Amino acid sequence: MNLPRRSLPLVPRRAAQAVAALGAAALLLAGCGSDSGSDKKDSKGASAGEASGTRTVKDATGATVKVPAHPKRIVTLTQEDLDAVLALGVKPVGITNGQGLDKPPAYLADRVKDIDVVGNLLQPVMDKVVAAKPDLILAGDMQDEQVLKQLREITPATLVTMAPTDEWKLSFRGIGNAVNKLDKANKVIADHESAAKAAGAKLGADKGAEVSIVRWNPDGPSWMEKKQFASGVALEMGLKRPKAQNKDGNAHTPSLSLEKIDQIDGDWLFLSTLTSDGEKALKDVQSKPAYKELGAVKKKHVVTVNGSVWSTRGGPLASDVVLKDITKALSKS
Structure with a gap:
């Protein structure tokens, strides 16, 4: 039902x-x-x-x-x-x-x-x-x-x-x-909303950057839709989603093939997994040319994050974690 x-x-x-x-x-x-x-x-x-x-x-x-x-x-x-x-x-x-x-x-x-x-x-x-x-x-x-x-x-x-x-x-x-x-x-x-706005204001050159949010599954990557929880935190900070991911909804896409891996690219790529099989699949693909050609990979703007936080429906404490993860990553650029 x-x-x-x-x-x-x-x-x-x-x-x-x-x-x-x-x-x-x-x-x-x-x-x-x-x-x-x-x-x-x-x-x-x-x-x-x-x-x-x-x-x-x-x-x-x-x-x-x-x-x-x-x-x-x-x-x-x-x-x-x-x-x-x-x-x-x-x-x-x-x-x-x-x-x-x-x-x-x-x-x-x-x-x-x-x-x-x-x-x-x-x-x-x-x-x-x-x-x-x-x-x-x-x-x-x-x-x-x-x-x-x-x-x-x-x-x-x-x-x-x-x-x-x-x-x-x-x-x-x-x-x-x-x-x-x-x-x-x-x-x-x-x-939370005040903290997100304040954190975004401090991003400097990265304010407005396109943030790709991806969960790697055993059969490939899925990107999170625009209204998904972690995406919402990024948008509250003034960041953007890549054009390919700028889709309403709060779910994630079906797993993508290597031929469509360009959909997960962005100025920054935040990657998570939920299972050991997902971790293995991610490690396997990281040696392939299709992955290495991603712009975020070339710029070393790939950040591994906790899937049990980033891939969930979210909450205030999880939001704090996502906010800190994004701030930490972009502050180092």
Whole structure:
């Protein structure tokens, strides 16, 4: 089943004015409230109902879901969900391994050393999820209805947090609202955008350079489309994509043959792999004339980057990594 495109994240009515002021246009405003109905305030200014009750949000499929007003035990099923909650200062109790990995993604490893792994990406082991005793499950772009049914038997507060074509900021705002930290999510995004703009302003002669973003697969290279996560970071910095790669979309192309390898060329070439087979295929092609004739190769403007960051759907912490990778590479030119 293909999930419908979600143009709108999980946002309550009472957040409408705040979200509009922050420029988050076209957000769907879903009802929010507590089951207890009490207006009594505690010492921290929160209503007694909200402190102990639930809120109602809409997930990426448009489904209405009741979630804890202040979730304490969150399980994340994708590294994008994990990236998001960590950026919001929330520590989950269960996580899954990274994309193409049998362990959590390296760029988050220091933050998750003592957190239980409950399965691989979008492949939770149900007994391990049960053992984590979650009060909220963030299920990424899970499309397996049978798995979702099992997860909702563990806790009804199970949310699909992204549709297949959602970009990371949209999903991040939705997750921020789901964990009752929408204001912080908007601040994280604003800070990232300011940092990207400032980094781009310091690029000097490389400002406006064409950046090729490629994942090398066992059967050849795929370039990332214009709206793909890492591409978005580059564009925020004021960089450009090569003409051959200036295509809307947030996916990657089918693997290219050597006859079409010129499509991956640019002023700079950022290369990643996700598997050992991909690494071997890249090493094999690097000795071939077609690869050596690329302009970026001749200028020694080829940078190897972490595929489990650059090839993902993205998040605020992954965005920081991409920003630093690009800045470091172009600052040396």
